[in-house]
Structure formats: C-alpha cells, structure tokens
Amino acid sequence: MLQLHAAGQHEHVIAAIEAALIHGQAQPWMYETLALSMQITGRPKDEVERVLLSRVDFTAADVDSMLYSAAYLTRFGGETLALRLYRQASRLAPTRHEPYVMGLKLALKQKDYDTVGWAAAGIITSAWTGNHKQLHREAEDAALEAEQKLRQAGKTEQADKLKTAMAAARVRDLVVRLTWAGVGDLDVVVEEPPGTICSFDNPQSRGGGVLMHDGYGPTQDNCYEEYACPRGVPGNYRLRIKHVWGNIVGRRAQLVVIRYQGT
Numbered sequence: 001m002l003q004l005h006a007a008g009q010h011e012h013v014i015a016a017i018e019a020a021l022i023h024g025q026a027q028p029w030m031y032e033t034l035a036l037s038m039q040i041t042g043r044p045k046d047e048v049e050r051v052l053l054s055r056v057d058f059t060a061a062d063v064d065s066m067l068y069s070a071a072y073l074t075r076f077g078g079e080t081l082a083l084r085l086y087r088q089a090s091r092l093a094p095t096r097h098e099p100y101v102m103g104l105k106l107a108l109k110q111k112d113y114d115t116v117g118w119a120a121a122g123i124i125t126s127a128w129t130g131n132h133k134q135l136h137r138e139a140e141d142a143a144l145e146a147e148q149k150l151r152q153a154g155k156t157e158q159a160d161k162l163k164t165a166m167a168a169a170r171v172r173d174l175v176v177r178l179t180w181a182g183v184g185d186l187d188v189v190v191e192e193p194p195g196t197i198c199s200f201d202n203p204q205s206r207g208g209g210v211l212m213h214d215g216y217g218p219t220q221d222n223c224y225e226e227y228a229c230p231r232g233v234p235g236n237y238r239l240r241i242k243h244v245w246g247n248i249v250g251r252r253a254q255l256v257v258i259r260y261q262g263t
Contacts, residue, residue, distance in 0.1 A: 184246025
C-alpha cells in the first residue's frame with residue numbers, strides 16, 4: 001500500500017483499500033489513506049466526507065478518533081461536519097477541552113455565532129491546568145463579539161441565550177485558595193466525595209477538580225495554591241494542607257473556601 005501511494009498509483013490504493021473494507025479487514029488508518037487518495041484523484045467532496053465519517057462509525061465512541069476525523073474533515077473542507085463531530089465528542093467527554101477549542105476556531109471562521117456560544121461556554125465551564133487563562137480570555141472575547149453580532153442582526157433572543165449560557169459557564173461549585181508568605185512551599189490536597197484526590201501529584205482528578213496553580217516562595221505573587229471544581233459531586237470534600245519545605249512567615253497561611261462562585 002505504501003509503495004503504491006509513493007508511486008502515485010492512487011487509483012490502485014483506492015481499489016485495494018475498498019476491497020479490504022468489503023472483506024472485513026478494516027483498520028482505522030485505511031480511512032485516512034482512502035480519503036487522501038480520493039482527494040488527490042479528484043473524487044467528489046461528499047465521497048471523501050463519507051469515508052471519514054465511516055471511520056467514526058468504525059471506531060464507535062472513541063473520542064480521540066472523533067477529534068482526529070474532525071481535523072481531517074477540516075483539512076478537506078468539511079467544516080460543518082467537523083463541527084458536528086466536535087459537538088458529539090463533547091457530549092461523550094464533557095471534561096475534554098479539545099472539542100470546544102477546535103470547535104470555537106471553526107465556528108469563528110464560519111461566523112456561526114450559535115456554535116461560537118456553545119464552544120465558548122464549554123471552554124469557560126471547564127477548568128484546566130496549563131494555558132487555561134489564555135483559552136478563557138479568547139473564549140470570553142469570542143462570546144462577546146458573537147453576542148454583539150447577533151444583536152446587530154436583530155437576533156435578540158439568541159443573543160440573550162448566549163449571554164445566559166456564558167453566565168452559567170462562569171459558575172464554580174467549589175474554589176479553594178491558600179495563600180502565605182515566606183521562602184517555602186505549602187500544598188493543598190483535596191479528597192473528593194467519589195474517593196478521588198486532587199493534588200500536586202494528580203492535578204486533574206476524575207472527580208472534576210483541578211489544581212489550577214501550585215506555587216512556592218519566595219516571590220509573594222507565587223505563594224498560593226488554587227483548586228477549582230466547576231461541577232462538583234455532592235458530598236464532603238476534605239482539605240489537607242501539607243508543609244513541603246522552607247519557612248512560612250508566622251507559620252500561618254490563609255485558606256479561602258468559596259462555594260457556588262458566580263451565583
């Protein structure tokens with residue numbers, strides 16, 4: 001197959017893969033190769049899209065495969081179908097940020113402001129480590145622009161719906177912030193109702209909690225720990241504070257617990 005592809009025998013590649021699929025010898029990579037060969041040979045766009053959607057059917061509820069196929073569809077100009085896949089992936093794995101982030105880019109490109117609202121709210125709802133602050137800023141900006149465009153177009157009801165969705169997305173069931181001063185480090189460990197633990201060793205738990213920041217001294221602006229659980233599980237949350245190293249001024253720290261932030 002690779003030799004045929006390298007030799008530019010794309011019609012033979014198509015025939016070989018289609019024969020393998022007919023005889024029940026399907027593999028995920030075959031669909032991408034088939035779609036690529038079809039595009040090179042100038043096959044109709046809907047045929048290429050159908051092949052990539054078949055890959056999704058083949059892999060069933062595999063979110064990674066959905067994201068992969070959506071990226072391929074975007075490459076082949078199938079943005080509308082790609083957005084459908086991103087939405088489907090977000091329903092299967094609502095804590096994954098990729099469907100919302102990639103979906104937002106496509107929705108902005110298509111000026112699909114309803115979908116912008118879905119993607120932006122999905123990004124804001126979730127809490128992640130890493131570059132979440134930048135992603136949240138981009139989502140807020142996109143949602144504001146979409147709301148303005150909808151109002152300018154006289155779609156007041158849709159604009160109000162988007163605004164309401166964004167307000168709900170900003171709600172956090174539980175936020176914990178620990179601050180201190182000194183040349184030292186404290187850690188927050190959160191034991192969640194399902195039995196999961198969120199900590200430095202496990203910054204994103206299955207219980208929905210995320211250690212948003214793990215700080216240490218001596219810089220005062222960095223002397224804090226922050227935990228957030230956007231959608232918490234009912235039950236008791238146990239917080240433990242660990243002295244990791246160094247000297248903490250006054251051997252004291254301040255712990256702030258906020259429930260239902262944004263309500």
